[in-house]
Amino acid sequence: MQYEGPDDFKEQNGYEVNGTWYPRVTRILDVIPKPALKYFFREMGSQEAADKVTKKSAEEGTLVHEMCQSLAVGENVHVPESVAPSVFAFYDFYKKNNIHFHPEFIEKTIWSVEHKYAGTIDALAEIDGKFGVLDIKTSTGVFDTYGYQTAAYMQALVEESVHKALALPRQVEKRWILRIDQHRLCRLCSARLREKGGRKKIRNAYSQKAKVCDHSWTEPMGEVQLHWLDSKNVDNNYYEYLRDANQFNDAKAKWTHQNRYWLEQIGYFS
Ligand SMILES: [Zn+2]
Structure with a gap:
């Protein structure tokens, strides 16, 4: 990837937290190839057509995130018809499943001083008495990279200085994917x-x-699934978390190597 200069590199790859620039978790995870993308591009026929779908799809995803995050903190929202089945399915699910969101930790910037990266979490939540990172996905499945992404967030949140700076109420111990989608059935x-x-x-x-x-298609129906990335009924078992954090740290090392020229320029290593 070409950059116009150090500022452009910084802008496209991360952001500043407390005066220090960090690369973004999601940007780092771009080093992991997505095999499904190949089929998607082939099916779409042209780069332009694929880009258009990707862009619109991302906008819909952002909209679902915003609506669900607002509802989770008790705000009134006007839900656009296009995403209404997803958003109402989320609301039902959240009410029925005793999920408690922490309003001050919704769409919150987190960072790791030790590993030098930053990210934005969708939410911190309490589910079944456990406290953890909850990430919303508007996708058909739960993919391995979701585990790496949330492990990166957890790895940052368990750092003592970060825990203190954010005034976390408890130690983060679990990770969840709340998958929200909608479809019609024949x-x-x-x-x-x-x-x-x-x-x-x-x-x-x-x-x-x-x-x-x-x-003969039905009206669109929302679908919500809560996926536990860490063993639900086992406390202090960090096997899945550590495995995923290792995958993230490997990706980070690869990303750092690929971008060493610009990272050097901006003094990232000093
Ligand atoms: Zn049919």
């Missing part, structure tokens, strides 16, 4: 239609019945 066969970024994708459409079906 009333006649088992196919599902997912619309994201203006792109329609039909799944489970390979049965003989579905192949010849004229599909």
Whole structure:
């Protein structure tokens, strides 16, 4: 990647926290190849078409995040129709499952002094008496990189100076992915239609019945899944966290190496 200068590099890769520049967690994780992207680009036919879908899809994701984060702190929001099934499914789920959000730790910047990176957490939450990092994803599945991302956040939050600076009420001990999505079901066969970024994708459409079906779609329905990245019923078991944190730290080392020229220029190593 080309940069116009040190400021451009800084701007595109991270931000300042308390006067120190740090690279972003999500930027660092870009060094990990995403195999699914290859198929996505092939299917979209052109870079331009793919970019358009990616951009719109990201906007929808941001909207879902904003709506859910506002509802989680008790704010009234006007929910646009396009994301209403997802947002209302989130609200139902959150009320029924005894999830407690900490309003002061929603969309909050975190950083690691020791490992020199920063990020923005979606939320800190208490679920079933456990305290941890909750990340919202508007995706069809839970991918390995979600574990690395949340482990990076946890690794920062358990640093003593960061814990103190943020005045965390408890030690962070768990990580969750709250996956929120929406789709339509065919009333006649088992196919599902997912619309994201203006792109329609039909799944489970390979049965003989579905192949010849004229599909009669329901209204979009929201879907919410809480995924525990760390063992739910075991305390003080940091196996999954440490495994994921190692993966993140490896990615960080790779990212640092790839960007050593600019990092050197901006005095990151000093
Ligand atoms: Zn059908």
